[in-house]
Amino acid sequence: MNEPELRKLKICLIGDLGVGKTSLIRRYVLDQFDDKYIATIGTKVTKKEVSLVNPRTQKQEHVSAMIWDIMGQPSFREILRESYFFGAQGALAVCDITDKDTFGELRYWIKAMTATAGSVPTIIIGNKVDLRDEAEVTLSELRSFAEGLGSIAMLTSAKTGENVEKAFLALLERVLAVFPAESPERPSSPVEI
Numbered sequence: 115m116n117e118p119e120l121r122k123l124k125i126c127l128i129g130d131l132g133v134g135k136t137s138l139i140r141r142y143v144l145d146q147f148d149d150k151y152i153a154t155i156g157t158k159v160t161k162k163e164v165s166l167v168n169p170r171t172q173k174q175e176h177v178s179a180m181i182w183d184i185m186g187q188p189s190f191r192e193i194l195r196e197s198y199f200f201g202a203q204g205a206l207a208v209c210d211i212t213d214k215d216t217f218g219e220l221r222y223w224i225k226a227m228t229a230t231a232g233s234v235p236t237i238i239i240g241n242k243v244d245l246r247d248e249a250e251v252t253l254s255e256l257r258s259f260a261e262g263l264g265s266i267a268m269l270t271s272a273k274t275g276e277n278v279e280k281a282f283l284a285l286l287e288r289v290l291a292v293f294p295a296e297s298p299e300r301p302s303s304p305v306e307i
Contacts (some may be wrong), residue, residue: 117208119176120163120176120177120178120182120185120292121175121176121177121178121295122177122178122195123125123177123179123180123204123286123289123290123293124177124180124182124201124202124204125179125180125181125182125203125204125205125206125282125289126182126184126198126199126204126206126228126231127139127181127182127184127205127206127208128206128207128208128211128224128226128227129199129207129219129222129223129239130209130210130213130215130216130219130223132194132210132213132216133208133209133210133213133216133241133242134208134210134241135184135206136146136158136183136270137183137241137272137273138206138208138241138270138272139160139181139183139252139277141272141275141278142181142281142282143160143161143162143177143181144200144215144249145239145275147272147275148230149271153213153285154292155182158182158183158302159180159181159182159183159218159220160181160199160252161178161179161180161181161287162178162179162181162282163176163177163178163179164176164177165177165180166283166284166286166287166290167190168290168291169287169288169290169291170290170291170294172258175290177286177290179282179286181277181282182198182202182215184198185204186234186298188195188221189219190198194294198231198290199226199227199229199231199241200230200231201231202230202231202234203231203234203235203289203292203293204234204235204237204285204286204288204289205224205227205231205234205235205236205237205238205285206237206239206281207220207223207224207227207236207237207238207239207242208241208254209238209240209249209251210238210240210241211240211243211245211246211249211250211269212235212242212245212248212249212250212251212262213250213251214250217240217250217251217255217256217259220238220259221259224236224263233250234289234292235265235282235285235289235291235292236258236263236265236285237265237266237267237268237281237285237288238259238260238263238265238266238267238268239267239268239269239270240253240256240268240269240270241269241270241271241273242271242272242273243269243270243271243273244271244273244276245273248292253269253306256268256269266284268280268284273296280302282301
């Protein structure tokens with residue numbers, strides 16, 4: 115019996131500086147967390163291979179998730195936009211629930227991404243739920259924003275690992291449902307922001 119082909123999927127993490135994008139990737143790929151903050155310079159790509167059921171075909175698929183991390187300064191939305199977002203098939207849009215401004219900026223990150231990649235599955239993430247006593251953003255606010263995009267929202271903690279794997283797998287399943295293996299074509303309808 116032939117081994118199924120490994121599908122490569124380009125996933126981007128978007129959001130402001132300090133929201134925990136790099137920490138989420140580190141938790142998902144290595145199951146590690148480091149309290150030391152080191153800002154991402156430029157772009158970093160990390161790979162993780164997983165097997166999951168394609169919700170469209172109900173068949174097991176082997177996926178190599180190429181997870182792109184970008185520096186979070188808003189000025190880089192424009193500078194790196196073409197190279198970072200080109201070919202993206204899905205995104206986790208991440209805010210820090212203890213910083214309302216990072217939630218407000220998600221609209222602009224998503225707009226920058228869709229200008230290059232078109233409409234792709236995107237899940238809204240409120241990170242740092244381990245600091246819920248300091249929260250300025252609620253799950254209901256995240257859900258309301260996500261519903262406007264035809265998406266879902268989740269609370270995560272890169273520190274404790276809460277919902278991190280669940281968020282990445284939910285995104286990968288949505289990507290598999292939208293992008294058939296035989297057709298790398300992008301959905302044509304843009305996301306209204």
